[in-house]
Amino acid sequence: MASQATPAGDHNLDSQPPPADQSHDHNGLRNTSTNRFVNCVNKTVAQYTEDARLHAVFERAAREPGKTFDYTQCLRTSNELVPEQEISAYLSKMQRGGLIQPFGCTIAVDESDYRVIAYSENARGLLGLMPQSVPSLERPEILAIGTDVRTLFTPSSSAMLQRAFRAKEITLLNPLMVNSMISENIVHNYLICHLLHKPFYAILHRIDVGVVIDLEPARPEDPALSIVGAVQSQKLAVRAITELQSLPSGDYRVLCDAVVEQVRKLTGYDRVMVYRFHEDEHGEVVAESRRPDLEPYIGLHYPSTDIPQASRFLFRQNRVRMIVNCNAEPVKVIQDEALMQPLCLVGSTLRAPHGCHAQYMANMGSIASLTLAVLVNGNEENVVKGLNSMKLWGLVVGHHTSVKYVPFPLRYACEFVMQAFGLQLNMELQLASQLSEKRVLRTQTLLCDMLLRDSPTGLVTQSPSIMDLVKCDGAALYHQGKYYPLGVTPTETQINDIIQWLLEIHGDSTGLSTDSLCDAGYPGAEILGDAVCGMAVAYFTKRDYLFWFKSHTEKEIKWGGAKHHPRDKDDGSDMHPRVSFEAFLEVVNRRSSSWESAEIDAIRSLQLILRDSFIDGDGRNSEVVVRAAGSGEVDGFVIDELSSLAREMIRLIETATAPIFALSVDGLVNGWNPKVAELTGLSIEEATGRSFVRDVVHEESGEVAAELLAGALRGSEERKNVELRLRTFGSEASKNAVFIMVNACLSKDYTEKVVGVCFVGQDVTSQKVVMDKFINIQGDYKAIVHNPSPLIPPIFVSDENTCCYEWNAAMEKLTGWRREEIIGKMLIGEIFGNCCRLKRLDAMTKLMMVLHNAIGGQDTEKFPFSFLDRNGKYVPVLLTANKRVNADGQIVGAFCFLQTTGPELPQAAGVESTTENCVSKMQELAYIVQQVKNPMSGIRFTNSVLEAMDLTEDQRQLLETSVACEKQVLRIMKDVDLGKIEHGSLEFEKAEFVLGNVIDAVVSQIMLLLRERGLQLMHDIPDEVKTLMVYGDQVRIQQIWVDFLSSMVRYAPSPDGWVELQLRPSLKQVSEGLTIVHIELR
Incomplete structure (x- = not known):
């Protein structure tokens, strides 16, 4: 779409950059997430307006002969107002344009009576339905408004469409393989007619007025026409996902490099890129796989309007978008005049590209494209406000230099890959965010410690300094009229001038950030030059300031969009929104890299800490002493609450019907609840002090248990759903063994030191025994599958094409779906998706991985899975999938066992939740203690200074009172020990x-x-x-x-x-x- 250079402006410390017409400072400190959300919405609305304006100018230029679209001039007049009706017309054009791509045809149907309410002009020709030369009552038009859509297809295809129309989630059945009913005007011989039935991929979705059927012609030789071909596409997706999941963590760009290779291998496009959206909405190509002779686009940056907000909305709704030939003439959709508005084509796979986008592709030498949306978890405040929690992080885009069509099953497989990529990417982004947050918190703690031990000048004279808090080129402290610079900073004269400007223009604010002092309106920006372009300032009193500075972006950035630059030789007068897609260099002038929201949050946090410590720069805040002296009462409440939590946790563990035990760092048992004692026959007294791995675990699980314990003590990621086999003792020794499925979590003291490992488990002995017998049985297994015994778990069997081959009585009871309704259907999408609905789409991707891994010989144990039964009840289970072999040892499918969560699991979850809550409270309490220690050091120092002075009797009495309060707080802090709290003992x-x-x-x-x-x-x-x-x-x-x-x-x-x-x-x-x-x- 159209490209535009977004003006990067200054903004307040607790928000994203607001639209250009908004104030950039802030009055007082408000809620950060709320401000960020509001400003994000404002920015989105502003970009919608700009997108609509560019679209209107382009459309007018296209309608008027001889008139050209001067894109450069449009960018220079980007502040023009746009009428509301023009914005509405633009959005309607994007979503209800009434045009489709000619490689397929579209039919819209009234769901209640199967009556055609709209169809594309090419539908008759593609379907082989030639119009009657002279329509009559006896021989009506074959395809027209009001035609019964079932008459257009073979009986079997019509029956398939009818079943699909009754489905709750119609899209999960896509694609349907249908055959059109060839017109008798073409052939009269039945055999020839039967052979000439045209096959189509029918892709269905619901809209406000009915069901839209997109029909894409399928070649008879296309392997994807068969179930085997569709499964093969799924296997390709599983292989790609497996490779993505095997990558080392720590760098999201490695993941992006891998996904472009996998998508290019799947689809065969000449070029595949990962396109990332930055916080300011502009885009960047962060990974690329291409044909060697093509020009690289890696590193290119694009303005935010390059992909309009309306298009981003469409990508969130329809996550796979294919353009077969951008030069093809679009086809008009004819619709019933009774419809109130044009047909909604948001979910259509055939929706035609907009004219400016077609020219965009032509300019870069691309004829065909495939765009895949990459979604990750969005902000929590979106969920609170009832918005979609998924955020459009970027796009994976394939381009081809000639006409290219990718069959729907393969595109569907690409969507599975994108879901897995989004999950992996989300974990990488969370890891990076956590590491950054820890670094900032560590730096803030050290800075606060310096502030309490030293004068404020330590913030810039010692290490770490405020420069370590955010990414910058220089920082400075202005305190009590003195200037303390660090790194690349303005001179003292210049900083005084900046402060004067801030007081005059932003005097009622508490901070300011900008990536361009020139654009922010500072008169002296020219004098500062490239050394100081960006600035963030935080006021912590009326006369004291903290500054951070950024120099101009030194590296050259390639931009794919046309931007008016003195060195740009394009005249900008071509009739398309981009004067040239050939990237040109633009050296960023008088502009720094933008301040990220995490950096603004870090600055704001330090600002709040400083504001609590100072009053107008005149000295320490006396209120700190009062709050510190009275903090014992608060800590006392926390200790009481923590004691209550500890007692409740112990009660839950002792009464739990789930096996729970704990080990020390030496691997010795130091916790053993009654349930695990009952299962093993080993009493609490006998178990305590024994080596868990050597004395309690069965030799078969010894290696797993040792690895689990060692990994936890190393601080590795905590493992979930690990099966252990335990020995039996005493009265239970007659049993061969006990099988438990455990979750391991670290036990830490309040200083975060690891003191052991805690295990919460579930007894799975009976299920394990039955399952082993079932898997190893030779001969007929049906008697076991359909045995009504409660010991037989829910079982379903997949054939090698992931179709349901068996569905036992326990599955019928669990799901509410009868065997005869299920057998023969596809497990992925049709059964688990449409019949047994899933809460999240990525659950289907995970199920597909489990099934194909089992069919490939890789078993899966205790995989957490959930679905909704026939009555809409949520059913959480653990899925075990094993390969199924025939008499010759060949894999012919998969056995799948579901382990339902018994009453002990919720109780175990309660114990885990209480444990986590207790640990959280301990961490909170430890944090409070740590934070109180620093001001207490200041109080002790103040008291020691006062003691050395010549005081009056009244003054000395006040000092003794202060010392007594100080000792009380110190004692309370010393009392913070989990062992003392649990036992109720105090020294x-x-x-x-x-x-x-x-x-x-x-x-x-x-x-x-x-x-x-x-x-x-x-x-x-x-x-x-x-x-x-x-x-x-x-x-x-x-x-x-x-x-x-x-x-x-x-x-x-x-x-x-x-x-x-x-x-x-x-x-x-x-x-x-x-x-x-x-x-x-x-």
Whole structure:
């Protein structure tokens, strides 16, 4: 489509770049995800407007003879307003254009009565339905509006269409192999007529007014016409997916390089590219496989309007798009005049390309193309707002220099490959995001530590510095009128000028980011030159700033779109949206690389930390001390909650009907719940301390168990659904063995140190025994398959073409579908997809992989799978697939066993969830402790400085109160230990102290709460009590008294109420030299 250079503007710190007509700074700090979502929507709307404007100009130029489409001039006038009706007309043209490609034909049918409501002009000719020379009532037109579509095809094909129309998910049955009913005007001999029935791929989808049938002619010799051919296409897809899954992780570009090779091998296109959409919506070719004589496009960048938003919407709806011949004249669709609007062709495989796109292809020397959408998981806020959670990450595009048609089954196989590619790519992107986030968090932690141990200048003078937080060429701190530069930065005079400009233009904002100071309107941008083009600034007080700077993009970027550049020799007056597809070099001038959203988030986080630590640059925030002193109460609540979670977790483990056990880092059993003791006959006391691998695991599973334990302790990825065979002891020794399917997860303490491995399992002994007998049986197996015994699991059998060969009684009960309704149907799409519906499309891809691997001799054990039964009930199962062989040992299909989730699995899942919740709380608590340590260091330092000063008696008393509160917080932090929490044990530290110091510390902690509630504190404590010297744990007494008084204050009537504090000590001598003090607090 049309190309355009998108103006890269400045934007606020907590959003994506807004449209050009929006403000680029922000007033106050708002919710990041909400701002990002709103600005993303605004940008999308703005691009729709620009796409519509370019489309309208192109259409007008095409209609007026002698007028040319000056694309360059259009780009220079990109800020013109577009009427709303023009945008609506553009969208209607894209989705309801009324034209199809001539290599096939289209028929739209009213679903209720099979009446034709629209058809393409070439349908009669392609189907062999010649019109009557003189239509009459007795001999009506063969194909016309109102014709029964069933009369156009052979009886068997019509019956197939009728069955498809009744399906809930009609697209999962595609393609249907149908034959047209040749007109009797052509042939009269029945035998000849039968031989000349034309075969077609019928591709069906539903729209608002009925069902659209796209008919693509199929060659009789095309192997894909048969089920065997379709299965062969699936096998090719499985082979490609297997190769993608075998790649090492860590670099998404390696994955992209592999997928272009696989798609080119599958389809035979001259060139296949991966086209990635960046955050600012512009595109880049990141991988390419091509014919050696073709010019490379790898590294090319394209403006965001190169692929309009309307086209991106279409790619999300119809993920495979083929153009057979861009030079072919499109065919018009004739429709019933009673229809309110043109026929929707969004889901049609035959939808004609727009005129400008056809010229786009011609300019690059491409006649045919195949475009495959790459979707990954989108943002969480989209799900919250009810939007599609899948995001269009990019496209895999094939180009061919001559006319090329790829049969639908092979295109369908490519779609499977794209689903697998999207899953792999999503994991790579998540891994990269997590690594980046960890790096930023680590840097932020170190910077915060520096800030507390040193003056703010440490942010730029020590390592790591703020330059390590984001990718930049320079950074600077402006603090209390002094300038601290680092790397490539403006001079002090220039920075003062920038600050003055910020205060005048963006004075009410809290930050600014831009990739071009020139475009942002800074008058001195020319003087800064190429050294400083991009800037991000965060205000943490009204007079203190953090700056990050980026230089111009040094590397040359190839752009496939036409952009008005002084060195560009094209005149831009050709009648197409791109004056030339030949890429030309454009050196980025006065512009840096854009600031990514993750970088903006990192800057904003540091800004918030600094704003909490400073007030107008005058010194440390005194409120930090108050919050730190009172944080013991918050930590206490967290500890209580954590204790409750720990107790609940222990109760769940002990009462669970699922086997649960734990091992130490040495592989010794240190946890053994009653269920696993029951299965093995080994009591908890006998199991504890034994070597799990050597003493408990059966020798058959010894290697698997050892590898599982070693991998977990190395920090490798935690494994799921691993089958282990355990020995039996005591009363259970008569059993040969016990089989359990386990999930392993690491056990960590609050410091994230690995202290062992925990296993949550399921007893699968009975299923395993039956399955082994079934697989190994010689002779007739039907008696076992159809045995109604509850020990027989749900079983279905696939032939070598993935058609259902057997469907036992347990499967009928599980799914609600009878055997006679299922036998002979395709397992992929027809059974699992249409009958047993799937929640996600990628589940079908995974099932296809499992079945073909089994047919190829590679068994799959305990694969998690789920579907909806006939009544719409969600059914989670574990699928085991084994090869099926005949008497000669040849593989003729696959045996598939489903293991339904028993009542113990949800309980085990509850235990795992509680465990994860407990670990999460521990991590949260550890984080709180770590964050409190730093300000506490500052408080201790402040107190130590004050102690050395000459203070008045009142000042010294306040200092002693502060020290007492400090000790209380430190003790609470020390109490954070999972073992102590689980056992409810806390240490005591006894020493002599003055009782008055405790009273002062306690009163100081409730004063703010008293003021907030408008209460008065009344107390009359005798001096002999205040000066009483006692021996005990001062901090524990403070904690207890504070909790007691806080409760009194919270529940006292407010306002105008009061709280009275009375202390009545009584002394009791228990032995010589030892007197106990009983204190009544009321």
